[in-house]
Amino acid sequence: MITLCGFAVSNYFNIVKQVLLEKQIPYNEERAMTRSKDEAVLSASPLGKVPFIRTPQGPLCETPVILDYLEAQFPAHPLLPDDAYAAAKVRELSTFINLHLELVARELYPAVFFGGSISDAHKEQNRKQLVRNIEGFKRLVKFAPYVAGDSFTLADCVAYNNLPLVGMASKAAFGEDLLLGAGVDYKPYIKLVGERASSQQVAAERKAEMARPKD
Ligand SMILES: N[C@@H](CCC(=O)N[C@@H](CS)C(=O)NCC(=O)O)C(=O)O
Numbered sequence: 186m187i188t189l190c191g192f193a194v195s196n197y198f199n200i201v202k203q204v205l206l207e208k209q210i211p212y213n214e215e216r217a218m219t220r221s222k223d224e225a226v227l228s229a230s231p232l233g234k235v236p237f238i239r240t241p242q243g244p245l246c247e248t249p250v251i252l253d254y255l256e257a258q259f260p261a262h263p264l265l266p267d268d269a270y271a272a273a274k275v276r277e278l279s280t281f282i283n284l285h286l287e288l289v290a291r292e293l294y295p296a297v298f299f300g301g302s303i304s305d306a307h308k309e310q311n312r313k314q315l316v317r318n319i320e321g322f323k324r325l326v327k328f329a330p331y332v333a334g335d336s337f338t339l340a341d342c343v344a345y346n347n348l349p350l351v352g353m354a355s356k357a358a359f360g361e362d363l364l365l366g367a368g369v370d371y372k373p374y375i376k377l378v379g380e381r382a383s384s385q386q387v388a389a390e391r392k393a394e395m396a397r398p399k400d
Contacts, residue, residue, distance in 0.1 A: 191235030193394035198236040206383035285318040297357035
């Protein structure tokens with residue numbers, strides 16, 4: 186049995202959870218918060234980042250690695266095409282969203298979601314980077330109707346859990362959702378994917394986690 190470790194507000198945790206649900210892989214959850222000093226967490230995720238998973242063979246961290254493992258270990262209900270090039274294109278899009286959209290927008294989260302601050306210079310540099318990267322994203326994304334084409338893939342689990350955050354963070358920081366501003370109308374796509382049972386479970390469990398009293 187796979188154990189998914191982390192907490193349901195984490196977008197990366199929710200990407201892995203959505204993949205587990207879509208692939209109908211039985212799993213249980215272990216609550217783990219970030220920056221734990223607990224040896225049981227650090228031995229599985231050396232920087233204390235979430236998510237990580239426990240498998241019958243041992244632990245694994247880093248979301249893309251976890252997704253690759255799940256796809257290889259549980260080939261039923263595939264989320265990657267059979268063709269090697271088509272599968273690489275799905276991974277390319279997932280990587281692009283993670284590295285060039287979410288990871289850049291993430292620099293804004295302390296200021297816009299957690300009451301921290303960001304200098305004007307850092308903010309402006311972040312805006313420029315996001316604008317440039319969103320132009321790059323437009324060259325890769327299909328929305329036909331799914332991000333990588335006509336089938337639901339791993340890249341949709343990544344996009345569904347990340348694009349709204351990029352939109353919200355940029356709107357909060359710059360007064361404009363930079364995705365929408367660049368003509369990336371991702372809202373109908375989020376609505377479409379949001380109708381899936383996996384999305385509804387992820388959303389319900391995120392809401393419950395947000396309502397949970399702090400430890
Ligand atoms: N590269 C990691 C990133 C995971 C990540 O940054 N998770 C956040 C929670 S959404 C976290 O653990 N943050 C705490 C930290 O960076 O110390 C992955 O792909 O899984």
